[in-house]
Amino acid sequence: MSSNLNFLIVPLMCPGHLIPMIDMAKLISQQSVAVTIVITPRNVERYGSVLNRAISSGLPIRILQLKFPASEYGLPDGCESIDDLPSFNLSKNFFDASYTLQKQLEDVFNELKPRPSCIISDKHVMWTSDVAKKFQIPWVVFDGMSCFTQLATHNLCVSKIHEKLTDFEPFDLPGLHDKITMTKSQLPGLFNPGNGDRGKELKKVREKIRETELGAYGTIINSFEELETNYINEFKRIKQGRVWCIGPFSQLNKNDLDKAQRGSKDLNNEHDYLIKWLDSQRENSVIYVCLGSLARLTPPQFIELALGLEASKIPFILVVKGGNKKEEIEKWLAEDRFESRVKGRGVLVRGWAPQVVILSHRAVGAFLTHCGWNSTIEGVSAGVAMITWPQFADQFFNQRLVVQVVGSGVEVGAKKVLHLEDEDAANEIQVKREDVCNCIKKVMKEGNEIRERSKYMKKMAEKAIEDGGSSHVNLRLFIEDIMLHTNKCLAA
Ligand code: UDP
DSSP states (O other): OOOOOOEEEEEOSHHHHHHHOOOOOHHHHHHOOEEEEEOOHHHHHHHHHHHHHHHHHHHHHEEOOOOTTTTGGTOOOTTOOOGGGGGGGGEEEEEEEHHHHHHHHHHHHHTSOOOEEEEEETOTTTTHHHHHHHHHEEEEEOSSSSSHHHHHHHHHHOGGGGSSSSOOEEOTTOSSSSSSSEEESOTTTTTTTOOHHHHHHHHHHHHHHHHHHHTEEEEEOOOTTTSSHHHHHHHHHHTTTTTTEEEOOOGGOHHHHHHHTTTTTSSOOTHHHHHHHHTTTTTEEEEEOOTTTTTTOHHHHHHHHHHHHHHTTOOOEEEOOOOOHHHHHHHHHHTTTTHHTTTTTEEEEEOOOOHHHTTTTTTTTEEEOOOOHHHHHHHHHHHHHEEEEOSSTHHHHHHHHHIOOOOOOOEEEOOOOOTOOTTOOOOOOOOHHHEEEEHHHHHHHOOOHHHHHHHHHHHHHHHHHTTTTTHHHHHHHHHHHHHHHHHHHHHH
């Protein structure tokens, strides 16, 4: 399409942000636009196989490796991703270390060929807006969230309705197309920072991110028009049209290895066993349970989930990520003999699960998800019914979108946000084993309508990224916009 374009992509080093941006790099480069992705050595190790396979297939992707000074900022050596932090209380150290990438990038900027035409950056990597200003190119934000979340956030910022409410008082989100009732305790940290000093500190950072983001040239969203039409239209109106929905990105990964290595080059030791086990199960009979890359259930809450799954008698895959509570969880699993009790019917995956492979397997009929936006859109694109168990950030918004707007899920009954930084706080149980069990049974046995909605959305997702589909058209419009801007600047 254009040989003089080069889109500089700067992700936040965290799976839920890096995975979609790598997909996005591939997507843009398929339109014959060069992309340069900024990444650090450990992340090159982790995601390099996927990127190198794309490069070997002829896509114009370049990897710009910058040093991440982990140990200089009090982080373990090699800790270059937020999911590798020993404690989320070290996230400030992580962000401070990330700031050192700015100078490194500015030092090599003029050597990049073709000269970058724009920066597409995760909104959390705020310093990239200064780099864009310095080199006078558009700063485009990749916001790894839905337009529903964008709009709800915008309307709350304007109305400030939440400021007058107590934590558990139900209220309708202002200005939305559907009647969406929530409580303040379910809102993201920007509106519901928690009570501690850490929460207040983070609120300031979130406000700064928000302020910076408002100055962006435009926004790229991993969504598609058929999924959240009214919300996309309204958000576009607010942003004077500069919103491009070009997803769902996960659909881009067609071959098994790309699907399996999305997020981690190391295939889990039990990968082959897992796939064989899935092959042996009936169509739509298995529930896949994964709460993303960051969420850590407390041991008591994990136990309720596990026992609820057992009681449902439905075949399941459960991804175990204990973080600093891993040993406690493993101790319970061993003492309770959980795995031997569910042997043959339930499979536990420790560490990284090949989520897109699992979701696209014909045996998987439902997805118990924390509603991170990537997982949400991956579940929608796979056509599975969803059981929603939001934890933090935008996840309660995504739950509403799935359950109320799209109609492809059922809530398990989470009541409030669990702030990531409160990892040692309450050992409380929000969802009981009966809630888990009943919800699963409902979706697996009576969920025909839900499943039909899911299958319909899967078809829409497939169409969106085909030639001439809504996301494909939007991608071309985005590229044309940047091309016009670049040409105008060259002519001036
Ligand atoms: N993921 C995965 N295996 C895991 C955990 C997560 O493949 O064991 C992927 C998942 O497919 C998604 C991303 O990691 O693409 C997680 O992003 P999401 O927005 O759902 O949640 P987050 O991890 O940011 O909370």
